[in-house]
Amino acid sequence: MQTIDLEDQGLRALNETLQSQDSDTNQTEWLVTNPRGSHAIAVGLDAPIDVTIKGSTGYYCGGMNKQASITVDGSAGPGVAENMMSGKIVIEGDASQYAGATGRGGLLVIKGNASSRCGISMKGINIVVHGNIGHMSAFMAQSGTLVVCGDAGDALGDSLYEARLFVRGSVKSLGADCIKKDMRPEHIELLRGLLEEAGSDARPEDFTRYGSARKLYHFDIDNAGAY
Amino acid sequence: MDDHQKNNPPRTMPPRTMPIQSATFSNPVNAEIRRAAATGIYDIRGGGAKRRVPHFDDLLFLGASMSRYPLEGYREKCETSVTLGSRFAKKPIHLDIPITVAGMSFGALSGPAKEALGRGATMAGTSTTTGDGGMTEEERGHSEKLIYQYLPSRYGMNPDDLRRADAIEVVVGQGAKPGGGGMLLGQKISDRVADMRDLPPGIDQRSACRHPDWTGPDDLEIKILELREITGWEKPIYVKVGGARPYFDTTLAVKAGADVVVVDGMQGGTAATQDVFIENVGQPTLACIRPAVKALQDLGMHREVQLIVSGGVRSGADVAKALALGADAVSIGSAAMIAIGDNDPRWEDDYNALGTTAGAYDDWHEGNDPAGITTQDPALMARLDPVEGGRRLRNYLKVMTLEAQTIARACGKNHVHNLEPEDLCALTIEAAAMAGVPLAGTSWIPGSGSF
Numbered sequence: 001m002q003t004i005d006l007e008d009q010g011l012r013a014l015n016e017t018l019q020s021q022d023s024d025t026n027q028t029e030w031l032v033t034n035p036r037g038s039h040a041i042a043v044g045l046d047a048p049i050d051v052t053i054k055g056s057t058g059y060y061c062g063g064m065n066k067q068a069s070i071t072v073d074g075s076a077g078p079g080v081a082e083n084m085m086s087g088k089i090v091i092e093g094d095a096s097q098y099a100g101a102t103g104r105g106g107l108l109v110i111k112g113n114a115s116s117r118c119g120i121s122m123k124g125i126n127i128v129v130h131g132n133i134g135h136m137s138a139f140m141a142q143s144g145t146l147v148v149c150g151d152a153g154d155a156l157g158d159s160l161y162e163a164r165l166f167v168r169g170s171v172k173s174l175g176a177d178c179i180k181k182d183m184r185p186e187h188i189e190l191l192r193g194l195l196e197e198a199g200s201d202a203r204p205e206d207f208t209r210y211g212s213a214r215k216l217y218h219f220d221i222d223n224a225g226a227y
Numbered sequence: 228m229d230d231h232q233k234n235n236p237p238r239t240m241p242p243r244t245m246p247i248q249s250a251t252f253s254n255p256v257n258a259e260i261r262r263a264a265a266t267g268i269y270d271i272r273g274g275g276a277k278r279r280v281p282h283f284d285d286l287l288f289l290g291a292s293m294s295r296y297p298l299e300g301y302r303e304k305c306e307t308s309v310t311l312g313s314r315f316a317k318k319p320i321h322l323d324i325p326i327t328v329a330g331m332s333f334g335a336l337s338g339p340a341k342e343a344l345g346r347g348a349t350m351a352g353t354s355t356t357t358g359d360g361g362m363t364e365e366e367r368g369h370s371e372k373l374i375y376q377y378l379p380s381r382y383g384m385n386p387d388d389l390r391r392a393d394a395i396e397v398v399v400g401q402g403a404k405p406g407g408g409g410m411l412l413g414q415k416i417s418d419r420v421a422d423m424r425d426l427p428p429g430i431d432q433r434s435a436c437r438h439p440d441w442t443g444p445d446d447l448e449i450k451i452l453e454l455r456e457i458t459g460w461e462k463p464i465y466v467k468v469g470g471a472r473p474y475f476d477t478t479l480a481v482k483a484g485a486d487v488v489v490v491d492g493m494q495g496g497t498a499a500t501q502d503v504f505i506e507n508v509g510q511p512t513l514a515c516i517r518p519a520v521k522a523l524q525d526l527g528m529h530r531e532v533q534l535i536v537s538g539g540v541r542s543g544a545d546v547a548k549a550l551a552l553g554a555d556a557v558s559i560g561s562a563a564m565i566a567i568g569d570n571d572p573r574w575e576d577d578y579n580a581l582g583t584t585a586g587a588y589d590d591w592h593e594g595n596d597p598a599g600i601t602t603q604d605p606a607l608m609a610r611l612d613p614v615e616g617g618r619r620l621r622n623y624l625k626v627m628t629l630e631a632q633t634i635a636r637a638c639g640k641n642h643v644h645n646l647e648p649e650d651l652c653a654l655t656i657e658a659a660a661m662a663g664v665p666l667a668g669t670s671w672i673p674g675s676g677s678f
Contacts, residue, residue, distance in 0.1 A: 015456045019459075039453065043453050043456050044456065059446070059453070060440070064457055066386065078440065078441075079440035079441070082439075082453075083381060083384050083385070083386075085385060097440075098439055102381040117439070120440070121380070121381060140435060142424075159433075161426060161430075162426075217430040217431060218431050219268055219412075221267035221268050
């Protein structure tokens with residue numbers, strides 16, 4: 001296990017070191033100490049390494065991640081895992097706004113709650129939140145899957161495209177063009193796999209699926225009131 | 228003449244009122260009312276503001292005289308190079324000419340059109356820019372210097388393209404629609420475009436108007452930090468704003484850590500936006516330059532953070548005027564499209580068939596561009612030869628540069644950046660006030676000093 005003390009080494013050295021690992025590196029286990037809420041920790045990684053951050057992080061932790069598995073042993077600030085391409089990011093605590101924003105692949109797991117705009121503009125990422133999510137989550141979400149084991153706030157899935165949303169608890173309100181949909185066997189299977197990968201023992205059968213009504217896909221004056 | 232005619236001389240018709248068109252309800256206005264009434268949806272179109280606003284045409288250079296001496300036109304050197312991104316980036320961009328090609332998306336434009344822009348810009352020693360649709364091989368392969376736009380939609384965004392870009396442009400807004408997002412209507416969402424944007428083919432796509440993971444200048448500072456960390460602090464980071472509040476927008480962009488600020492006035496184009504937005508939101512390019520320069524000067528950052536001005540730049544005279552007002556470079560979009568063949572009269576019959584005429588065609592969102600530029604239709608796309616298009620753009624950029632040099636030499640300047648507001652006068656009070664230069668024949672700069 002390699003250890004980097006962020007306070008001691010500084011952000012540039014930390015990211016440069018982690019980014020320079022290639023796909024067959026022997027240094028596969030990394031521990032980052034003293035993150036102290038710093039921004040842009042472990043961004044732009046592109047190797048199958050495990051990075052554990054001992055403490056809470058600021059904005060954009062794990063941004064644009066490829067391949068790496070990153071664990072935040074604390075809570076994460078805004079935009080954690082933004083535009084993630086692949087790999088896995090696990091937040092042991094809570095996540096702030098825009099968790100997984102525009103993510104294109106990989107899995108983001110939030111063991112606590114996520115704030116507003118979780119999964120905004122998501123483009124293929126899978127997100128599993130063990131707790132609740134805030135308002136405007138999955139706004140303009142294009143593809144991928146958002147799983148919420150708790151409750152969702154206002155305007156879930158507003159202006160949704162093809163992303164799939166599963167919520168176990170209550171949904172305060174649905175956004176424009178987001179509707180409740182039937183759970184078919186393939187959705188149960190998808191959910192089972194994601195919950196298992198995310199370390200949740202929730203039962204897929206207890207979730208409700210939401211998705212796009214696809215009524216706003218083409219301009220129609222009769223839909224103007226929906227915006 | 229018979230008796231009847233004698234007794235009944237012809238009565239002259241009383242003079243009639245001449246038909247007078249209303250200036251308020253003009254024919255174009257009435258046509259728009261009828262169009263709105265018939266369709267129930269606002270007009271969407273491409274391009275920038277078509278209305279007349281104070282512009283570079285309203286400025287003149289004074290030239291050399293008793294107190295200024297000129298440089299020899301064909302003998303004495305007049306430099307045109309510019310370096311962008313010298314503030315923080317490890318690898319600033321060096322351009323031979325102070326004219327760059329602005330961001331236009333693949334999707335809005337065809338692949339061959341993007342290739343033509345890349346070829347032309349490269350041959351002229353300057354950069355070109357991606358757009359809302361992500362980075363294509365056509366443009367990366369043919370652009371020696373490529374600026375990668377970081378937009379609210381983040382279509383196709385990925386760290387590999389960030390790293391193979393030569394600079395990153397964080398787009399906050401654009402002149403045609405400060406505060407608005409892009410649109411790409413279903414006709415142009417081909418399978419390839421849809422795939423690059425992670426969207427279903429054929430839908431009407433509305434791009435976000437706000438970035439999904441930051442909301443203000445304090446957040447932007449952190450976002451820029453993240454982008455620099457991902458790219459090893461190599462790339463210059465531009466921040467592009469629409470011409471809304473240029474003094475404050477420039478100030479905040481600099482505070483957020485921009486290497487370069489791009490200010491785009493209302494004549495700057497768009498692929499598809501509501502006409503009401505294009506014509507009624509934002510300030511003319513001319514009105515944006517001095518406030519942006521003042522912001523840089525007040526921060527002690529003029530020339531350290533470079534300013535690129537865009538929106539309606541058409542000639543070397545426009546370039547020289549923008550630089551004289553304090554810009555480091557200009558950017559062209561609409562003019563570059565025209566150079567490679569947009570709105571060319573050779574397609575007049577096709578324009579007529581679409582109910583328009585060469586020069587006025589702006590329904591770029593419909594994907595039927597006779598010139599093959601703003602389309603994803605393979606047959607139309609084939610009308611543009613990217614090699615020939617690139618050559619034409621190269622020629623045009625060279626001409627603009629020669630023109631700017633001609634003016635700079637006449638003003639006695641050995642670098643186009645040495646042009647200054649004192650080299651200019653204005654033809655109208657409005658232009659004098661906006662550009663902060665005296666009205667021709669007077670020493671009056673409206674808005675500075677008292678009457």
